[in-house]
Amino acid sequence: MADSRCLAIDAMGGDFGPRITVPASLDILRQHPYLKVVLCGDQKHIQPFLNADKESFAGRLSVLHCEQSVAMDEKPGSALRNKRESSMWKAVALVKDGTAQACVSAGNTGALMAISLFQLGTLSGISRPAICTRVPTSRGYTYLLDLGANLECTSRQLYEFALMSSLAAISPSTNAPSVGLLNIGVEAIKGRQEILDAAELLQADPSINYIGFVEGDALFSGVADIVVCDGFSGNVALKTGEGVAKMIQGLLRQTLSESLLARLGALLMKPALKRLINQVDPAQYNGASLLGLRGVVVKSHGGASVEGFAKAVEVAVVEVEKDLPILIESRLADKSNQSEVFDEK
Amino acid sequence: MADSRCLAIDAMGGDFGPRITVPASLDILRQHPYLKVVLCGDQKHIQPFLNADKESFAGRLSVLHCEQSVAMDEKPGSALRNKRESSMWKAVALVKDGTAQACVSAGNTGALMAISLFQLGTLSGISRPAICTRVPTSRGYTYLLDLGANLECTSRQLYEFALMSSLAAISPSTNAPSVGLLNIGVEAIKGRQEILDAAELLQADPSINYIGFVEGDALFSGVADIVVCDGFSGNVALKTGEGVAKMIQGLLRQTLSESLLARLGALLMKPALKRLINQVDPAQYNGASLLGLRGVVVKSHGGASVEGFAKAVEVAVVEVEKDLPILIESRLADKSNQSEVFDEK
Numbered sequence: 001m002a003d004s005r006c007l008a009i010d011a012m013g014g015d016f017g018p019r020i021t022v023p024a025s026l027d028i029l030r031q032h033p034y035l036k037v038v039l040c041g042d043q044k045h046i047q048p049f050l051n052a053d054k055e056s057f058a059g060r061l062s063v064l065h066c067e068q069s070v071a072m073d074e075k076p077g078s079a080l081r082n083k084r085e086s087s088m089w090k091a092v093a094l095v096k097d098g099t100a101q102a103c104v105s106a107g108n109t110g111a112l113m114a115i116s117l118f119q120l121g122t123l124s125g126i127s128r129p130a131i132c133t134r135v136p137t138s139r140g141y142t143y144l145l146d147l148g149a150n151l152e153c154t155s156r157q158l159y160e161f162a163l164m165s166s167l168a169a170i171s172p173s174t175n176a177p178s179v180g181l182l183n184i185g186v187e188a189i190k191g192r193q194e195i196l197d198a199a200e201l202l203q204a205d206p207s208i209n210y211i212g213f214v215e216g217d218a219l220f221s222g223v224a225d226i227v228v229c230d231g232f233s234g235n236v237a238l239k240t241g242e243g244v245a246k247m248i249q250g251l252l253r254q255t256l257s258e259s260l261l262a263r264l265g266a267l268l269m270k271p272a273l274k275r276l277i278n279q280v281d282p283a284q285y286n287g288a289s290l291l292g293l294r295g296v297v298v299k300s301h302g303g304a305s306v307e308g309f310a311k312a313v314e315v316a317v318v319e320v321e322k323d324l325p326i327l328i329e330s331r332l333a334d335k336s337n338q339s340e341v342f343d344e345k
Numbered sequence: 346m347a348d349s350r351c352l353a354i355d356a357m358g359g360d361f362g363p364r365i366t367v368p369a370s371l372d373i374l375r376q377h378p379y380l381k382v383v384l385c386g387d388q389k390h391i392q393p394f395l396n397a398d399k400e401s402f403a404g405r406l407s408v409l410h411c412e413q414s415v416a417m418d419e420k421p422g423s424a425l426r427n428k429r430e431s432s433m434w435k436a437v438a439l440v441k442d443g444t445a446q447a448c449v450s451a452g453n454t455g456a457l458m459a460i461s462l463f464q465l466g467t468l469s470g471i472s473r474p475a476i477c478t479r480v481p482t483s484r485g486y487t488y489l490l491d492l493g494a495n496l497e498c499t500s501r502q503l504y505e506f507a508l509m510s511s512l513a514a515i516s517p518s519t520n521a522p523s524v525g526l527l528n529i530g531v532e533a534i535k536g537r538q539e540i541l542d543a544a545e546l547l548q549a550d551p552s553i554n555y556i557g558f559v560e561g562d563a564l565f566s567g568v569a570d571i572v573v574c575d576g577f578s579g580n581v582a583l584k585t586g587e588g589v590a591k592m593i594q595g596l597l598r599q600t601l602s603e604s605l606l607a608r609l610g611a612l613l614m615k616p617a618l619k620r621l622i623n624q625v626d627p628a629q630y631n632g633a634s635l636l637g638l639r640g641v642v643v644k645s646h647g648g649a650s651v652e653g654f655a656k657a658v659e660v661a662v663v664e665v666e667k668d669l670p671i672l673i674e675s676r677l678a679d680k681s682n683q684s685e686v687f688d689e690k
Contacts, residue, residue, distance in 0.1 A: 138592045148529050151537050184493050184580040192496050192577060216584030220592045229581075232537060235529040236578050237585045239561030244589040247483045247565045248625060255614070255621040262617040268610030269601065276600040280593060 004034055005101045005320050007313065008094035011041035012069035012087040014106025014302045014309070018042075021106065022049035024309035029057050032317060038094055040064045041087040066090045070107050072302060076114035088112060092119045095295040102296035102316040104287075106309060112299055113149055113290060120294040123325055125332035127154070129292035130161045130231070131299070132168065134285035135241060137222030141285055143169050143177070144219065146231035147238055149290075153230040155197030159205075162198075163335075164291040165226045166208055167327050168319065176207070180214035180224030182233055187213075198228075207331070216240075245280055287312030289319065292328070296320055349379055350446045350665050352658065353439035356386030357414035357432040359451025359647045359654070363387075366451065367394035369654035374402050377662060383439055385409045386432040411435045415452050417647060421459035433457060437464045440640040447641035447661040449632075451654060457644055458494055458635060465639040468670055470677035472499070474637035475506045475576070476644070477513065479630035480586060482567030486630055488514050488522070489564065491576035492583055494635075498575040500542030504550075506573045507543075508680075509636040511553055512672050513664065514571055521552070525559035525569030527578055532558075543573075552676070561585075590625055632657030634664065637673070641665055 011021045025037050039046055043065040054061055068086040070079045083089055088107050094100040096119045105112050122129060132145035145161050162179045171177040181199055183191040202210035211224055219227050219237055256266035286308040290297040296319040300312035356366045363386060370382050384391055388410040399406055413431035415424045428434055433452050439445040441464045450457050467474060477490035490506050507524045514522040526544055528536040547555035556569055564572050564582055601611035631653040635642040641664040645657035
């Protein structure tokens with residue numbers, strides 16, 4: 001990171017709060033010598049996890065004491081009205097006032113989206129923010145969005161999701177990341193009207209590497225770097241995938257303990273099986289981006305480990321390095337100067 | 346089966362045609378001594394697979410020669426206009442004229458739905474047919490519908506899907522099968538409006554064992570006997586599940602051959618692993634019901650084996666034994682006499 005950038009961490013968010021968020025933040029400071037971190041939360045809960053470390057990061061680590069925190073099951077509307085002194089609110093506020101360039105929270109998704117949208121607003125040219133995460137595939141990972149911020153989407157929104165994630169994604173090759181639209185068939189005539197229309201918008205934009213429709217099974221085979229869909233379908237696909245993986249893991253565990261032979265076999269295979277489980281573990285891709293806001297906001301899984309939360313912070317670091325919000329806005333400005341393609345649909 | 350019932354088999358459907366459909370039909374005749382079967386298709390392609398068996402089922406097995414067949418990639422509209430002499434068309438026609446009580450095809454789904462809908466029509470009180478299949482779960486299986494016949498659904502349609510599948514499902518207990526609505530959260534206030542409205546309709550019907558919203562991950566954990574959703578989401582969930590299972594199987598195979606130790610372990614575990622793979626193999630639940638038509642129509646996977654196709658035929662046999670279309674219609678008639686609950690939404 002060129003100059004000194006700052007991250008605001010909602011230290012109270014998640015199932016475990018400071019016990020996870022503080023050590024993860026210290027790890028990040030160790031790895032990124034130019035980075036600053038502000039831990040937002042209850043001073044007396046944060047302090048025990050800082051120990052002597054605070055001294056060693058002098059000038060790079062500070063605590064912003066907050067009286068409140070947002071509960072994991074709190075309704076977004078209630079958080080918006082009643083939690084203006086919360087660690088989540090204050091972390092986003094630091095992005096709003098320019099003190100921090102990104103905010104990371106393991107708190108409740110709905111509240112984080114509502115508070116971020118309220119304080120930061122959307123980028124010019126973006127209708128609504130979307131939630132984007134990576135899912136493990138047999139070739140590595142695929143970016144999937146939206147995951148639930150928008151239950152129904154227009155063709156224009158789907159187009160915006162593709163554009164934003166194309167800029168956010170780290171492409172494994174030198175080409176622009178490939179984008180597929182989630183559909184129930186790969187034929188051009190099949191699917192909901194907004195998806196057919198979005199396909200036309202994507203085809204008309206040479207800056208997006210659009211590869212056509214993909215089906216649910218393609219999501220985990222890695223045929224596209226990015227898969228775009230409405231938030232309802234994306235949420236169903238993500239959770240279904242997690243459910244099947246959990247079911248197979250459970251059955252596998254049961255199978256491995258079934259007989260003496262199987263138990264012996266399992267013992268021999270342990271290192272190999274462990275690598276397999278790590279490979280499909282969603283935790284290694286922890287960190288969902290709230291794309292389309294006037295600032296970088298990343299949501300960590302609520303149950304993340306120290307290592308997992310640090311992965312989510314890394315997602316924020318990459319987006320800050322890219323100046324992602326500026327990048328998206330300028331790409332959109334170019335587009336609207338170039339053509340009126342957006343107004344067609 | 347009490348008296349002599351008859352099944353019409355589209356012998357030409359699927360990736361392999363008579364090579365699969367004829368031996369599977371013969372197996373069914375062996376298992377159900379009161380059942381009759383009409384094989385619809387090209388006489389000269391069917392004959393080689395009949396051999397001496399035809400004699401032994403004298404009076405219970407006949408061949409209806411058809412000049413045409415529907416291609417696996419044929420557009421439904423084209424099949425509807427140009428394939429009235431096809432094995433698929435004729436098999437459905439036998440149900441229409443009362444010669445057969447059910448039709449089973451491994452042919453293309455869109456064409457089968459279009460041809461069935463055109464010839465048989467929908468049951469009184471049903472807006473549109475839905476496609477319903479079973480998916481393997483860690484506890485057994487769950488019925489999932491719709492799988493793609495209806496990309497968008499009203500609350501009334503979702504209610505009808507629940508009602509039809511409740512009657513079609515074989516419940517593992519003496520209770521009515523439990524029904525969940527697929528949603529992106531379990532809270533009553535979350536989700537698309539048609540889903541929230543469908544929940545009210547289901548709650549108001551004491552004949553349906555409605556248990557509330559379920560998320561994608563619950564689909565494969567088996568918390569509900571039946572999961573109801575629109576055809577787009579159902580298709581995404583089904584294919585995503587298949588995709589994850591395939592990815593994990595592939596990675597597992599790779600893992601097991603990685604090292605000498607792992608290979609030895611895999612050898613010891615082979616019987617246990619084989620049982621696991623069978624347990625999650627969707628082929629064991631082959632046979633998707635086209636619910637809501639004036640007749641029983643079951644779709645087999647196109648690539649099904651003899652054993653797999655026979656499973657689809659068994660689904661048809663069960664629905665014929667139940668007189669499922671009559672059962673659905675009379676339940677709906679009772680409802681509309683009892684109350685005006687349907688007109689509220």
